[in-house]
Amino acid sequence: MKRKLSAKEYTYVASMLFGLFFGAGNLIFPVHLGQMAGSNVWLAILGLLITGVGLPLLGVAALGISRSAGLFDLSSKVSRPYAMFFTCALYLTIGPFFAIPRCATTSFTVGLEQVLPQNGNTTIYLLLFSVAFFAAALFFALRPGKILTWVGKILTPCFLVFLAILVVVVLATPGVSVAEVTPLGGYADQPFFTGFLEGYNTMDALASLAFGIIVVQVIRDLGVEEPSAVAGSTVRAGIFSCLFMALIYIAVTLAGTQSRGVLEASENGGTALAQIAQHYLGTAGLFILAATVTLACLKTAVGLITSCAETFTALFPKGPKYRTWAVIFSLISLLLANLGLNAIIAYSLPVLMFLYPLSIALIALALLGKFFGHDRTVYCWTMGFTLIAAIYDFVVALPAGVYNTINGDAIKAFGAAYLPFAKLGLGWVCPTLIGAAIGLLRQTVYYDRYVKTAYAGSPLQYHFGRTTHQLYGSKWGIVGLGNIGRSVARVAEALGCRIAYTSTSGVVREEPYPEKPLDELLRWADVVSVHAPLNDRTRNLIGARELALMKPSAILINVARGGIVDEAALAAALDAGRLAGAGLDVFTHEPLEAGNPLLSVREPDRLLLSPHNAWSPVEAIEILVECIARNIRDFYTPQNQ
Numbered sequence: 001m002k003r004k005l006s007a008k009e010y011t012y013v014a015s016m017l018f019g020l021f022f023g024a025g026n027l028i029f030p031v032h033l034g035q036m037a038g039s040n041v042w043l044a045i046l047g048l049l050i051t052g053v054g055l056p057l058l059g060v061a062a063l064g065i066s067r068s069a070g071l072f073d074l075s076s077k078v079s080r081p082y083a084m085f086f087t088c089a090l091y092l093t094i095g096p097f098f099a100i101p102r103c104a105t106t107s108f109t110v111g112l113e114q115v116l117p118q119n120g121n122t123t124i125y126l127l128l129f130s131v132a133f134f135a136a137a138l139f140f141a142l143r144p145g146k147i148l149t150w151v152g153k154i155l156t157p158c159f160l161v162f163l164a165i166l167v168v169v170v171l172a173t174p175g176v177s178v179a180e181v182t183p184l185g186g187y188a189d190q191p192f193f194t195g196f197l198e199g200y201n202t203m204d205a206l207a208s209l210a211f212g213i214i215v216v217q218v219i220r221d222l223g224v225e226e227p228s229a230v231a232g233s234t235v236r237a238g239i240f241s242c243l244f245m246a247l248i249y250i251a252v253t254l255a256g257t258q259s260r261g262v263l264e265a266s267e268n269g270g271t272a273l274a275q276i277a278q279h280y281l282g283t284a285g286l287f288i289l290a291a292t293v294t295l296a297c298l299k300t301a302v303g304l305i306t307s308c309a310e311t312f313t314a315l316f317p318k319g320p321k322y323r324t325w326a327v328i329f330s331l332i333s334l335l336l337a338n339l340g341l342n343a344i345i346a347y348s349l350p351v352l353m354f355l356y357p358l359s360i361a362l363i364a365l366a367l368l369g370k371f372f373g374h375d376r377t378v379y380c381w382t383m384g385f386t387l388i389a390a391i392y393d394f395v396v397a398l399p400a401g402v403y404n405t406i407n408g409d410a411i412k413a414f415g416a417a418y419l420p421f422a423k424l425g426l427g428w429v430c431p432t433l434i435g436a437a438i439g440l441l442r443q444t445v446y447y448d449r450y451v452k453t454a455y456a457g458s459p460l461q462y463h464f465g466r467t468t469h470q471l472y473g474s475k476w477g478i479v480g481l482g483n484i485g486r487s488v489a490r491v492a493e494a495l496g497c498r499i500a501y502t503s504t505s506g507v508v509r510e511e512p513y514p515e516k517p518l519d520e521l522l523r524w525a526d527v528v529s530v531h532a533p534l535n536d537r538t539r540n541l542i543g544a545r546e547l548a549l550m551k552p553s554a555i556l557i558n559v560a561r562g563g564i565v566d567e568a569a570l571a572a573a574l575d576a577g578r579l580a581g582a583g584l585d586v587f588t589h590e591p592l593e594a595g596n597p598l599l600s601v602r603e604p605d606r607l608l609l610s611p612h613n614a615w616s617p618v619e620a621i622e623i624l625v626e627c628i629a630r631n632i633r634d635f636y637t638p639q640n641q
Contacts, residue, residue, distance in 0.1 A: 005233050009222055013233070014240035017215055021056060021245060022300075025099070025202040027163075027293070028106055028269025030249045033198050034256025035265040035272055037191055038181035041257045044195035048253070049246055051199025055360065057235075057242040059208025062366035064216055064234030066374075071209045072315070074366055076602070078379045079577035086358065087315065093355060094207050095308035096329040098348040101337035103297035103304075104133045109270035109341050111290025114278065123338070130337040137298055138330040141305040142323060160248075162292055167251045169280045176261025178254070184265055193424040200352040201345065204245075205359050210307065268341050305329050346399055354394035357428035361386040376577075376603070382432060389419065389428035396422075472496030477525030479518070479541070480504045480532030480560065481511060488529055489513060500524060504532040504541070522549040527557065534561035544569035547579060555581045562587035571597035574606055583608040 005013070030048065037044035068074035071090065075083040093099065108129045116125055186194035199205075219233045256269075259276045266272035277289040309325035320328070336344065361382055372378050392415050395408060402408075412422075419427035476492040478485045481501040489499045499513045502521045518541070522528060528550065532538045542556070543566040550556070556579060558565045567588055573579045584598070590612055592599065601607050 013237040017241040031256040032269035034253035038183040040191035043191040047195030055205035056208040060238040066366040096332040100333040103301040104337040105341040107294040170255040350397040385431040389431040474526040485531035529557040
């Protein structure tokens with residue numbers, strides 16, 4: 001019987017997900033949006049809800065539906081090097097570079113700064129506060145235990161109660177009608193798209209790719225094992241959590257708009273929130289808000305330090321241990337926190353403009369993957385085109401000093417001319433769609449699987465689901481040009497291939513094909529076939545270094561002896577996308593030993609294996625028997641006969 005979560009369990013999972021998402025950015029940016037949007041607040045809210053609520057929900061759903069084991073696993077569908085880059089970039093963004101420092105600066109801005117003497121040295125105060133903040137965060141991060149549970153169960157509800165009181169008071173005593181508030185900045189002309197981009201600042205879509213697997217694991221721990229049930233439960237828990245988040249966003253945003261009746265628009269949401277609390281609830285309200293926000297941000301910082309340290313420990317198993325990573329990330333966060341809240345927001349914007357298109361594209365591919373079989377080609381083309389546009393968005397969003405130094409106006413003008421929606425900050429949309437289209441057009445359906453699952457009963461005689469390639473015109477490199485290698489060369493040449501070889505014996509002969517050193521041959525060839533004997537010269541002839549020289553589009557074939565190719569290195573190259581495919585008929589140990597890395601290649605369709613039977617066609621055996629018989633006969637036949 002399929003196990004389902006109870007209503008109580010759904011509430012538990014949804015509240016946990018809400019706690020993971022809800023941080024400093026979820027509070028300060030909606031307030032600031034409300035103050036800036038004015039009478040256009042509803043269009044701005046709609047844009048904010050798409051990126052601040054809709055995308056995080058889709059991110060959680062993507063991990064559940066695709067059944068990925070986490071962000072690295074999901075992004076590995078592009079390639080392992082890309083997965084390493086994207087995972088590191090995302091975790092550093094939601095971790096020590098921006099999100100964790102923002103926890104400290106938001107706490108300071110909302111709390112301590114508001115009660116300091118106006119002529120005091122704010123820089124020193126921020127430094128002292130951030131040192132204390134991150135000392136406490138590191139203390140708890142190095143001693144994970146019940147503290148996070150306690151804070152989550154006690155502190156977050158208290159914070160929400162206080163926030164509810166503040167919002168109700170503001171909305172119940174409006175200083176001005178929303179329709180009377182003049183929109184400012186981009187909200188005057190493009191409120192929807194400005195709100196859409198403001199949602200980037202919450203970083204929740206990025207966080208969803210990091211936190212989604214936590215939800216999946218919790219659901220499995222509750223006894224839900226069937227994959228479709230896990231996916232369904234993940235989506236439903238995400239919906240409950242995100243609906244609650246949406247209600248908070250709407251309420252806080254409207255409170256920010258209403259505050260414009262008595263307050264001027266602030267330079268950031270932290271200052272706005274503090275001023276609103278002080279105006280409506282007096283000094284006591286300010287202190288209560290400061291204490292609650294500080295502790296809530298401390299909880300978030302502890303969670304992010306822990307998550308980032310655990311992730312980097314897993315990504316780099318031979319590198320620093322968890323405690324070292326936690327200390328490193330705390331120190332980096334401490335340094336960056338002292339730039340101040342405005343600076344952190346300003347410097348984070350280009351990075352978010354870069355990462356969000358990549359995240360949106362990856363989420364979309366994961367959700368729609370079943371329609372194209374999660375084909376790597378589609379992933380690569382889509383993410384490649386998105387990456388180009390994301391770099392453009394990154395450059396355009398750079399701070400003025402850097403932007404002017406690199407002649408950003410020229411780059412911006414180019415994008416405005418050739419990238420639709422670039423002026424709206426959405427220049428990535430069309431390149432992403434084009435990349436996806438090209439990827440879909442070039443996909444290579446696994447015809448064997450198609451025949452076995454869908455061909456029977458089909459009205460079509462032919463099926464061209466994926467592009468195939470011919471040997472004609474390709475470069476075939478032969479390792480070992482003996483009798484077998486020479487025969488292979490003749491056949492490949494007849495098929496229109498360009499032939500080159502490398503000698504493994506050291507014997508120099510006159511051959512009709514050019515001879516190349518092994519390294520040069522590997523760089524040159526589209527297909528490399530091995531036909532050499534196993535000896536001291538050829539043992540592990542093709543290892544990790546040699547495989548790295550080959551084209552990512554190349555194919556390796558070994559029908560000689562298993563010990564010539566390093567099997568572990570070959571499996572790693574296939575998993576990393578450094579090789580298009582391989583075919584092996586021979587192995588170091590025959591039969592294969594259990595645990596051989598070739599048996600656990602991530603994409604088995606890229607590796608063709610046969611049990612040392614390439615010589616086994618009946619016709620070949622007959623020729624072999626005839627050859628043996630002839631040799632025996634010739635041996636016993638006198639030469640003069």
